Amino acid sequence: MTPIIEAHGLTKTFGDIRALDHLDLVAESGCVTALLGPNGAGKTTFVSAVATLLSPTSGELRVAGIDARANPKQVRQVIGLAGQYASVEPAMTGLENLEMVARLFGFDRRTAKRSAAEVLERLGLSDAGDRLVRDYSGGMRRRLDLGASLVGRPRLLLLDEPTTGLDPRSRLELWDAIRSLVADGTDVLLTTQYLEEADQLARDVVIIDHGHVIASGTPDELKSRGGRDVIEIRPHTSAELAVISSILEAVCAEPPRTDDDTQRVSAPDAVAVGSGGGFGANPAIRPRMTTVWIGSPRLPSAFLGMNLMVILLQENETVSFPPS
C-alpha cells in the first residue's frame, strides 16, 4: 500500500533557521503516526508542509502518493487539519459551525446539515449541538475543531498538538475521538511533545529535533531503547564537543561517543552524571549546552509515563540531574 506520507531530504529554511533539515519520514496508511519532539523541533513546519500551507525549500514530499510540491491543490483534497488553537466561531452553535464548514466545502444545505450532525455524533457532541460554542468547555471546543476538519471526509487528518493545554479528562476524551476516527479508516499524523500521548495513540513514532529525525519505531521499541540510561548533549559550538566528552568520560560508566555529523556527544548512564555532579559542577560547560536527551525510566520524570525526556536549555539556563 502507498504510504500516506513520504518525505525524503525535506528541508525548509527561514533565513538562517533550518526548521526542517533533510527530514526523512514514511507514515504508513491505516494508523496514527506520531511526530514527537520538543518545542521548536520543526513539528508544525512539517505539518504545514504536508498541508501545503508552506512550500519546502528542497527535498521530496508525497501525500497519498501525490507530489505535494507539484500538485498542492490535489493534496488539499485529501487532508484535514486541526491545530492547537481552536478555530471555531464562539457566537454560533456547534451545529451551525460545522454546517458552515460543510457549505464552504460546497455541500448543499441538506447535505451540509446531515454531515454536520453525523460529525457531532461521531465526536460525542450531539447533545451540545444546539448550544453556543462560547459556552463549551475547552475540551469540547477542541473536539468541535477536530470535527470541522472531518467534514470534508479527509483521508489524512493532521493534528498539530491537539491536546496541548487540555485538562486530563478532556485529553482522554480527545484520545478516544482520535481512536474512533482511525478505526473508521482515517489516517492520522499527530504531533505531540509527550511520549505518553504517542504511546497511547500511535503505531509508529518519529522523534525529531532540530528539524531532523533522531529516532523512530513503535512506542515499545522506543521505550525499550529508553530503558538504558543515555545522556546526549549537543553543545553550541563544535569546539566544546571534546570538553563535554572528557567530562562524560570521567563520570560515566562507559566511554562516550562523539558524532561529528550531528554534533552530539552521547554516553550511557546519565545517573552517574547526576550523582557525580559532572555538569552541575562545571559552570564553564553548563550554560552552553543546548539540548539534553535523557532516556531513563529510573529518573523521576516530569511527564507521567515518559521515559524519554527532553530538556531544552537556553543560554545561561541550568539544569540539575536527576531533574526534580
Ligand SMILES: Nc1ncnc2c1ncn2[C@@H]1O[C@H](COP(=O)(O)OP(=O)(O)O)[C@@H](O)[C@H]1O
Ligand atoms: N514563519 C517562520 N519564520 C521564521 N522561523 C520560523 C517560522 N516558523 C517556524 N520557525 C522556526 O522554525 C523552527 C521550528 O519551528 P516549529 O515547526 O514551529 O516547531 P515545533 O512545532 O516543533 O514547536 C523554530 O526554530 C521556529 O522558531
Ligand SMILES: [Mg+2]
Ligand atoms: Mg508547533
